[in-house]
Amino acid sequence: MQPASEHGAAVAMRPALYRVIEVGRETADAVTLVLQPAADGIASALPGEFNMLWASGVGEVPVSCSALSGMGLLVHTIRDVGRVTHALCSLTGGGVIGVRGPFGRGWDVGSARGKDVVIIAGGLGLAPLRPVVHAILGRRTDFGVVSLVVGARSAAELLFRAELDSWWHERRIAVRTIVDRPSSGWAGSVGIVTNELRRVTFDPGNSVAMVCGPEIMMRVVATRLTERGLPPTRTLLSLERNMQCGAGVCGHCQLGGAFVCVDGPVMTWDVVAPLLAVPEL
Numbered sequence: 001m002q003p004a005s006e007h008g009a010a011v012a013m014r015p016a017l018y019r020v021i022e023v024g025r026e027t028a029d030a031v032t033l034v035l036q037p038a039a040d041g042i043a044s045a046l047p048g049e050f051n052m053l054w055a056s057g058v059g060e061v062p063v064s065c066s067a068l069s070g071m072g073l074l075v076h077t078i079r080d081v082g083r084v085t086h087a088l089c090s091l092t093g094g095g096v097i098g099v100r101g102p103f104g105r106g107w108d109v110g111s112a113r114g115k116d117v118v119i120i121a122g123g124l125g126l127a128p129l130r131p132v133v134h135a136i137l138g139r140r141t142d143f144g145v146v147s148l149v150v151g152a153r154s155a156a157e158l159l160f161r162a163e164l165d166s167w168w169h170e171r172r173i174a175v176r177t178i179v180d181r182p183s184s185g186w187a188g189s190v191g192i193v194t195n196e197l198r199r200v201t202f203d204p205g206n207s208v209a210m211v212c213g214p215e216i217m218m219r220v221v222a223t224r225l226t227e228r229g230l231p232p233t234r235t236l237l238s239l240e241r242n243m244q245c246g247a248g249v250c251g252h253c254q255l256g257g258a259f260v261c262v263d264g265p266v267m268t269w270d271v272v273a274p275l276l277a278v279p280e281l
């Protein structure tokens with residue numbers, strides 16, 4: 001019999017087959033896939049965890065869960081940026097892919113109970129944060145003031161537009177959107193996420209921030225939050241690095257002494273800041 005850890009690693013390497021049951025177009029280059037297990041599925045994920053999605057004959061990439069389903073379904077929102085993501089974004093209903101996971105350390109939503117929560121997403125960064133918003137809305141009275149700031153290059157590139165509108169109309173959380181380039185009919189803010197963040201009020205002594213987006217945006221946002229008195233230990237960021245195994249075996253995702261696939265992708269700013277200060281680490 002294998003030792004438990006080797007057995008765990010072996011299981012983590014074996015993809016389970018999933019069938020596409022729904023494809024939703026989010027933007028010109030991003031889709032949301034809903035996947036159903038073709039036989040035995042994988043374990044359910046927590047907010048911020050990711051799966052390795054394998055397109056047969058093309059390759060495998062890490063993709064966050066953009067919603068959590070209690071019925072064994074997987075929901076992933078994918079932007080077409082290269083070979084594997086293109087194959088995944090080209091899938092239609094009935095298509096089959098392999099899935100390994102869930103992997104990683106996600107958002108510690110429990111640590112935000114009783115606190116104000118500031119959620120900041122840039123572009124596709126809203127995908128891994130959407131399960132956090134769902135979890136908070138499911139237990140809204142457990143949290144203080146909750147603010148969501150979403151930035152995108154243009155209105156057409158905002159993900160989950162209908163859901164964002166419904167969150168805004170319900171006013172159970174404060175939703176702010178900002179775009180780099182306004183289009184006709186856009187009545188919201190124009191500029192970068194950090195401009196909009198200035199308008200968000202929170203109690204730095206009793207708040208948690210969760211940030212996901214391009215690395216440069218996360219660095220600036222985390223720095224601004226620290227300047228406003230939020231302790232770096234309560235600023236959570238989701239990092240991206242190239243990954244191969246997803247399970248702490250191959251070393252592809254190494255960042256300093258950490259493996260992003262097992263020590264992250266969600267890490268706190270006090271840990272991440274010194275690592276990102278080293279060029280090309």
Ligand SMILES: Cc1cc2nc3c(=O)[nH]c(=O)nc-3n(C[C@H](O)[C@H](O)[C@H](O)COP(=O)(O)OP(=O)(O)OC[C@H]3O[C@@H](n4cnc5c(N)ncnc54)[C@H](O)[C@@H]3O)c2cc1C
Nearest residue numbers: 061062063064077078079081082083084085240241242265
């Ligand atoms: C933990 C984690 C969660 C992720 N969640 C999502 C998600 O929810 N939705 C989504 O669309 N994408 C997500 N990504 C990014 C996704 O994995 C990459 O876009 C994908 O690996 C690109 O592979 P490709 O073969 O399509 O592109 P390639 O042909 O390999 O590369 C195309 C471009 O993407 C860049 N790239 C390649 N791999 C990565 C990577 N891992 N991270 C960042 N840039 C990369 C390359 O430098 C190149 O510029 C996540 C990545 C990580 C690490």
Ligand code: FES
Nearest residue numbers: 244246250251261
């Ligand atoms: S992807 Fe292999 S160790 Fe992280």
